[in-house]
Amino acid sequence: MVDVRYQTAFRLYPYERVAAQDRVQRHQVVIVGGGPIGMAMALDLGLKGIEAVVLDDHDGVGVGSRAICFAKRTLEIADRLGCADPMVEKGVVWNLGKVYREDRQIYDFNLQPEAGHKRPAFINLQQPYFEKFVVERIREARDDGAPIEIRGKNKVDNIASHDDHVVLEVDTPDGPYKLEADYVIACDGVRSPIREMLGLGFEGRVFQDNFLIADVIMDADEFPVERRFWFDPPFNPGQSVLLHKQPDNVWRIDFQLGWDIDREKELKEENVRARVDGMLGPDVEYQLEWTSIYTFQCCSMDEYRHGRVFFAGDSAHQVSPFGARGCNGGMQDVDNLGWKLAAVLNGEAGDRLLDTYHSERKHGADENILNSSRATDFLTPKSEVSRMFRDAVLDLAEKAPFARAHVNSGRLSVPCTYDGSALNGADDDTLPKSLRPGSPAVDAEVDGGWLIDRLGGRFQVLAINCLAPTVEGAEVIELDSHTAPDLAERYLGEAAQAIYLLRPDQHVAARWIYTKPAAITAALTTAMGG
Amino acid sequence: MALIDTPNIPDPDGFYADLIAAHEGLEQAASHALNARLVLILANHIGDRTVLAEALELSKSA
Numbered sequence: 022m023v024d025v026r027y028q029t030a031f032r033l034y035p036y037e038r039v040a041a042q043d044r045v046q047r048h049q050v051v052i053v054g055g056g057p058i059g060m061a062m063a064l065d066l067g068l069k070g071i072e073a074v075v076l077d078d079h080d081g082v083g084v085g086s087r088a089i090c091f092a093k094r095t096l097e098i099a100d101r102l103g104c105a106d107p108m109v110e111k112g113v114v115w116n117l118g119k120v121y122r123e124d125r126q127i128y129d130f131n132l133q134p135e136a137g138h139k140r141p142a143f144i145n146l147q148q149p150y151f152e153k154f155v156v157e158r159i160r161e162a163r164d165d166g167a168p169i170e171i172r173g174k175n176k177v178d179n180i181a182s183h184d185d186h187v188v189l190e191v192d193t194p195d196g197p198y199k200l201e202a203d204y205v206i207a208c209d210g211v212r213s214p215i216r217e218m219l220g221l222g223f224e225g226r227v228f229q230d231n232f233l234i235a236d237v238i239m240d241a242d243e244f245p246v247e248r249r250f251w252f253d254p255p256f257n258p259g260q261s262v263l264l265h266k267q268p269d270n271v272w273r274i275d276f277q278l279g280w281d282i283d284r285e286k287e288l289k290e291e292n293v294r295a296r297v298d299g300m301l302g303p304d305v306e307y308q309l310e311w312t313s314i315y316t317f318q319c320c321s322m323d324e325y326r327h328g329r330v331f332f333a334g335d336s337a338h339q340v341s342p343f344g345a346r347g348c349n350g351g352m353q354d355v356d357n358l359g360w361k362l363a364a365v366l367n368g369e370a371g372d373r374l375l376d377t378y379h380s381e382r383k384h385g386a387d388e389n390i391l392n393s394s395r396a397t398d399f400l401t402p403k404s405e406v407s408r409m410f411r412d413a414v415l416d417l418a419e420k421a422p423f424a425r426a427h428v429n430s431g432r433l434s435v436p437c438t439y440d441g442s443a444l445n446g447a448d449d450d451t452l453p454k455s456l457r458p459g460s461p462a463v464d465a466e467v468d469g470g471w472l473i474d475r476l477g478g479r480f481q482v483l484a485i486n487c488l489a490p491t492v493e494g495a496e497v498i499e500l501d502s503h504t505a506p507d508l509a510e511r512y513l514g515e516a517a518q519a520i521y522l523l524r525p526d527q528h529v530a531a532r533w534i535y536t537k538p539a540a541i542t543a544a545l546t547t548a549m550g551g
Numbered sequence: 552m553a554l555i556d557t558p559n560i561p562d563p564d565g566f567y568a569d570l571i572a573a574h575e576g577l578e579q580a581a582s583h584a585l586n587a588r589l590v591l592i593l594a595n596h597i598g599d600r601t602v603l604a605e606a607l608e609l610s611k612s613a
Contacts, residue, residue: 409583409587412584413590413591414591416584427591
């Protein structure tokens with residue numbers, strides 16, 4: 022029995038009976054869960070020629086508003102996968118933010134985008150669109166021969182992990198069947214059934230607070246495209262409120278409610294409307310598109326790899342929504358695991374490389390949890406003294422610019438640097454610190470195009486203002502920074518030249534000012550897990 | 552130690568008197584709030600995490 026757990030916004034992959042249901046087949050990778058992370062994972066592997074089967078217990082994208090903010094790094098990963106254009110086209114970019122306290126604005130800020138990047142710092146886009154664009158790209162890739170299969174209404178009921186393969190028992194509208202995989206990736210969300218079936222823990226911290234989400238539709242001229250954040254406004258005393266613009270004239274409003282609430286009462290339409298009316302004023306026409314109440318926690322598994330089973334996205338780690346680190350963090354999991362799994366399946370790297378998926382992404386998840394917990398502690402101070410300092414920050418923010426740096430309603434997701442990773446090689450620390458080994462490559466305008474478009478998918482030796490030594494297993498890119506000031510500033514600093522070894526996920530593996538082929542080969546071996 | 556823990560204010564008695572005067576007539580909650588603002592302002596002025604860490608340590612151990 023495949024239960025319907027939620028309504029779908031787009032029915033994208035209706036159930037179809039497949040031959041594999043009649044006899045057991047072995048696949049290279051089976052992905053459990055067809056959310057944004059599972060689908061992006063399948064796309065990344067498929068584009069690398071790895072056979073990926075996605076099992077989802079529904080047949081489309083869930084309705085409702087979940088992730089809404091997609092950061093630049095996610096767009097760059099989506100670019101590598103070939104689906105960023107429709108996202109950016111559909112998405113909303115905002116620069117102006119306003120912060121209010123009680124009934125007045127205390128300051129505003131303008132996030133003017135830094136020049137010399139192909140993609141903006143972030144876009145607002147409803148999650149169902151994000152998923153739809155990934156699935157459409159999967160279709161296109163499949164037409165070009167990428168071995169990706171999506172099976173809707175396929176629910177995993179049991180998993181057995183063996184030394185050399187994994188067996189899954191899957192239920193469908195036509196009854197159960199078994200299939201085998203070299204590797205399984207569980208992208209099955211916060212309540213991960215795979216995690217439950219394997220009896221694995223998910224520890225962390227629960228925050229004692231409730232938030233009411235109301236997505237409202239208004240005519241575009243009612244409100245400007247800006248983010249507004251209120252502390253203690255008259256229409257939600259003692260709590261915070263966030264207003265965010267999404268595509269299709271949808272505004273997301275987040276009302277903090279506190280801990281002791283009557284959920285049913287708060288969700289009644291007249292009560293939701295009373296809050297929204299209080300905020301927008303009595304004369305503004307709007308439709309309520311979606312309401313829900315959520316609580317949140319910050320949790321993580323201890324290990325993201327269990328033999329041949331990997332956990333990616335919310336199944337591995339959960340963060341509070343402040344700072345948009347959930348889906349954005351999950352996309353970095355995809356970015357990290359895809360090339361490693363492909364290298365091992367293609368016999369180019371040993372099993373050890375797969376252990377670094379856990380070590381690198383746990384490092385990233387810890388950073389995301391830290392940042393998102395800090396934002397939560399600012400919004401919901403946990404003690405009297407914490408509230409006193411929070412209020413002191415707000416008192417000062419109106420007059421003193423320094424205090425605005427302490428106002429924390431979520432720090433925008435930025436990709437983490439894998440400091441201390443076993444895959445990192447040589448470094449010359451006279452080069453800019455922001456591109457030390459472990460860091461994701463930074464974009465720059467080069468020869469009328471974008472550097473980021475030329476990176477990724479394989480190991481690359483990027484030689485700036487010098488000839489690249491030829492090494493086996495890496496592609497060479499030679500660039501001149503004299504006509505590319507961003508490139509000079511970001512990659513050279515004071516140096517006249519540099520050589521960067523970049524991984525298939527565009528992270529820096531090693532770098533030098535001068536080097537020899539043997540040193541690059543050694544770094545390449547290290548970056549492949551030694 | 553990066554933190555200056557030897558006398559550094561030219562007129563220590565004058566500053567001390569100003570500090571107490573700033574709290575005059577305030578309820579306890581308002582006094583605490585003023586102290587909190589003052590800590591944040593001074594910390595920003597110092598701006599050096601090593602000095603701030605040493606100041607936190609010294610205040611905890613006193």
